[in-house]
Amino acid sequence: MRYYLILLLSEGFISLTTQDILDRELLALFYVVLNVLFFILYFYRKSEDKTLFMILVGGLMLRMAALYYDRNVAWLPFNTTDAQRFHELSVETANALPDVLLEHFTGFYSQVLGVIYYIFGPYQFWGHFLNISFVMLAATKLLDIADLMKLTLTNKKIMSFIWMFAPIPFLMSYALLREGSMYYFVVLSIYYFLKWTKDYRLFNIIMAVLSVYIGSKYHEGVIAVAVPYLYAFVFYDRQKNKIKMNGLNIACITTAFIVFLAFIGSEAGQEYIQKTNAETGGGSAYLTNLKVETPLDFLFAGPIKAVFLVYSPMPWLVRNGMDIITLLLDSSLWIYTTYLFAKNYKTIDSRYKLLMLCIILGGFVYGMGTLNTGTAIRHRNKLMAFTLVLMMAIKNNVDLDYEKREMIE
Template identity: 25%
Template sequence: MVLVWAIFFIEVFVLTLLKPLITDFESATLYLIAFNVIFVFISFIKYRKGIRELLFAAFVLRLLTMFWDVYARNIYLLPHSGNDSEGFLISASHISNDLSLLKTDMYGGLYTKALGVLFYITEPERLLGQYINVLLGVSIIVFLYKILSLLEINKKTKELSITLLCFFPQAIIFSGILLRENIISFLVVISFYFFIKWYKYGKKFNGPLSIIFLAIASIFHSGVIGILVGYIFMFMFSKQGENKLTFNRNTIVIFFLFTFASLFSYTQLNEFLFSKFNSIQEVNDLYDSVNDRIGSSTYLVGLNVDSIWKLIFFSPIKMFYFLTSPLPMDWRGLSDIISFFLDGLIYLGIMMYCAFHINKWKKGHPLIIGVLVMLLAVVFIFGMGVANAGTAIRHRHKIYPIIIIIFALVNHSKKSRLQSKEIKEKGEKSVIDI
């Protein structure tokens, strides 16, 4: 995908140079996309059979979704496309006409500002912005494949995991419409890729790169910073070359280093990195944030948090709802039913599968524990701040690839244990036969 992105940016540069000569920018953008698609298909050829076909299908579905959202929205408006996507487009268009707006608070934040700069050097053409999301969507799949390969996940589990991402309905939709979910998910996956490289091979630059990309993702939405808790856990207690977690005095030093870094980030960079939490100045503000419910698809309407003990007690419920809503008791109609079966039920199924094998994790991959810590931290942050099914669907998509990774690790560990058991049984049978 590196070549694909390089070709895309070259095309944008050429488009910028030819801008004074172009009278129909939409047609020019369509030609740009058509030319870039050729290189996307070429880049897929190097992958082995099975993965290659999945990538082709995933890309085509995302491309068709993009064209539907642009040219057929009058027939059926895709879920999540509408208010925010149009707001982002309008804000980016305003910025493209007046770059001084980059210094102000704009609807969509950093995403619309970046989009506005792109529109400034080209034209306010939504196809261009949405095709970037298509490329991001496929790049997320490619990096997931790289991560699973680094982890030496078995072939069947790898293909199943890639399939769960390629054909996940929300992943297809978010890759085809003009929202910022894909850029955040992409940065999170890149961050996790470098984290896994650190876990596997060490090397000084991999750890810092994982944190840098996570920090960039948190600028788009600060909730994903919870993943850092899992990173710190693994930095402290895992050791390269050993398939276990260890505790020694070095971990104490690392703990203090990260504590200092965290304090510095909070005191010096709070407004920049954690803008989503700026409204929380004291404990009562935190309770107000947890109790806040906006929108027609709200859940847990009767739940009220007014103490730290209630916050702790109700957090598992809030986290569960964040990952699975809209649940049957909150269904308002067909759209909620479809959302549950095509989204919430998938999360629920993965959670139940992993929980069913939790008693065997201690014999499996120690990374499972680290990823679980990441997910618990980030789901706690999002779960506390979200009480709307529509918002929950969008936010949990940001961590869906990480959820797929823990599923792959658990499934791989399960299959490895079964294979070991079969080999042992065959060996015992051979001894008896002799």
């Protein structure tokens, strides 16, 4: 990230100081080409073999082709009115700078993009490309995570391939939406959390929580995954590499549960509960008869809504060919990871169990406010990095155990 940040800062300085001399749009186009070359060289440096390099470059080129098609031929899925509204608000913010930083209903993302537009020019393709850049940075950070987990080269390739070519993250990465940036900060938080379980430096757990906090500025629901990080910081046994289940731990869990119940019963909690009953349209709506009106309803509905968010479309709710494709190419990742987790639970390292807790809490928070399959798919993919890392960690251990048994036999 630091090398790319230096490149972006240099480009921004040139754009600001030459805006009355050079054509800013041509300069932004030149930056796109320059940054693509940067990523190709960086992928070459990070790749252990030609196949891994081609997976990374192929994912980048596919997104660049989608960006070109979307900007010059026709809008692609997910680049809808929301994306256009983000662009319009960001242009409005850029026009108000440097006198005032406007605030809008889209909040942090439109403000950040507005500052970027102010520096580089209000060119929508540049905003799209920066989203692609964040996904590419996340891909390289996933390779760092793979090194921390000591994944085999084969499993590194599988993880990179899924990240680069899974349909929903691909569709989100070229659209002018908040997801691209959030993906990176979620991956960054996982990296620092796993690094902390290696060296227990305070800096790493601070960076893990800070990364989640920055991600939550784009969409507040992601802050839920900071809870397992903080929980681990307090109760992770460094000698035994697992969570210490003692009286203090149980007391803290009980207190947190009581505080949560108190919040749900408060006026602010009631406002949150009402969001779970919002009206929704479209044929993909689910649980329409499940009304949440009391704290008890909330506790009952939360797990159900979390399950629907993580696994939608449910097989009995499949409507058409698109739902079948989603089930096979997206939902299957979450189903398979859950299967691996349940099957190998006793042998899974505690740090990876905490990643599953991140998924559960994230699913609970996002699930409560989600009422249809389309929104569920979009929200759960904010947590995709947790699922991917967890799946590959379990798979890698299973593969190594199998190889050991083969050698013994």
